[in-house]
Amino acid sequence: MPNNIAFISCESWEKEYLKNKFKGNRVKFFEQLTCEADYAKLQQFDIISGFINTSFQAKNLAKLKNLKYITTRSTGFDHIDIKQAKKMGIKVSNVPLYGANTVAEHTFALILTLSRKIYESIERTKKSDFLLDGLRGFDLKGKTIGVIGTGSIGEHVVRMADGFQMNILMYDVFKNTRLVKKYKGKYVTLTKLLKESDIITLHLPYNKATHHLLNAKNIKNIKSGSYLINTARGGLVETKAFIKALTSGQLAGAGLDVLEEEGLIKEEIQLLDRQTSREKLSAVLQDHILLKMDNVIVTPHNAFNSGEALQRILNTTVENIERFIKGKPINLVN
Numbered sequence: 001m002p003n004n005i006a007f008i009s010c011e012s013w014e015k016e017y018l019k020n021k022f023k024g025n026r027v028k029f030f031e032q033l034t035c036e037a038d039y040a041k042l043q044q045f046d047i048i049s050g051f052i053n054t055s056f057q058a059k060n061l062a063k064l065k066n067l068k069y070i071t072t073r074s075t076g077f078d079h080i081d082i083k084q085a086k087k088m089g090i091k092v093s094n095v096p097l098y099g100a101n102t103v104a105e106h107t108f109a110l111i112l113t114l115s116r117k118i119y120e121s122i123e124r125t126k127k128s129d130f131l132l133d134g135l136r137g138f139d140l141k142g143k144t145i146g147v148i149g150t151g152s153i154g155e156h157v158v159r160m161a162d163g164f165q166m167n168i169l170m171y172d173v174f175k176n177t178r179l180v181k182k183y184k185g186k187y188v189t190l191t192k193l194l195k196e197s198d199i200i201t202l203h204l205p206y207n208k209a210t211h212h213l214l215n216a217k218n219i220k221n222i223k224s225g226s227y228l229i230n231t232a233r234g235g236l237v238e239t240k241a242f243i244k245a246l247t248s249g250q251l252a253g254a255g256l257d258v259l260e261e262e263g264l265i266k267e268e269i270q271l272l273d274r275q276t277s278r279e280k281l282s283a284v285l286q287d288h289i290l291l292k293m294d295n296v297i298v299t300p301h302n303a304f305n306s307g308e309a310l311q312r313i314l315n316t317t318v319e320n321i322e323r324f325i326k327g328k329p330i331n332l333v334n
């Protein structure tokens, strides 16, 4: 029997590839879903594949009575209410490994942009200004990097940091002895990592346990003049306390690929028509403050976005769906 499969937010080359792969099924493509009425259009589908901006919170899931399977084209799945999906008998898969090196490379792109003032340097030379005032950077060699979360992406970050001859401190609930042996990384407490790192980089999933992992209480422990890199999820950091640390100089700067409530900032105009909580509006305001700060560079949740990584995401998504249809789902997260 053909399956009803919906794909959300696909580019045209992805559509062609997916149409070919799922010939014989009813396949439909939708643009990004923004309001409740958009979710109502998905009622007939039993399989849906979206991206991180396809929110499957309980109120949206409630509209999807026929849904049996969600496969997200991402590693992170904090945009899906996993408990509610389980209650409704909906299985959820992700793409666990598609570009750990890809995100780690972007992490170093942010680090080097800050350490060598690349952004300011390019802006100046575009204006034919070749003066070096204010463009002095710092070496990574001999500096200490604190890697929080040493899973797939964190491991590549450790490998690259070793290439730069940095000292490596690590924090994770699970200790990867390979990183200790091969790269001389040292597992320490979160407090010690914050106190001793020149660059702190986050590579954890976002969930209840990691919400505001860096917060008003422990941001105080951060070594004065260090840098924070976040390519994981905005909600790992309490933005208000983070802004204070950036303003006081406790943090010299930050490189961010993710922001707290970044979904709202992307669709900001809709806030005018929507009932939005004070807390969420405050988060949007805080994001705007961050975006304007001279010592903060922000990329638009783009760390995953290499051609190679996207092809791997699509291959795994196809495999996820094929295996689900055969009754042998893989890469399940619930």
Ligand code: NAI
Pocket: 075, 076, 077, 096, 100, 103, 149, 150, 151, 152, 153, 154, 171, 172, 173, 174, 203, 204, 205, 206, 209, 210, 231, 232, 233, 257, 258, 301, 302, 303, 304, 305
């Ligand atoms: P992973 O699952 O391989 O590694 C995560 C690590 O965090 C694990 O070693 C785990 O033990 C550790 N961890 C989990 N909870 C913890 C806690 N409470 N305290 C300490 N350690 C904890 O995940 P991976 O592939 O390295 O990805 C990490 C995150 O990066 C993803 O969850 C996702 O949110 C984000 N990401 C961002 C992308 C982007 O484009 N900006 C692309 C891909 C992932």
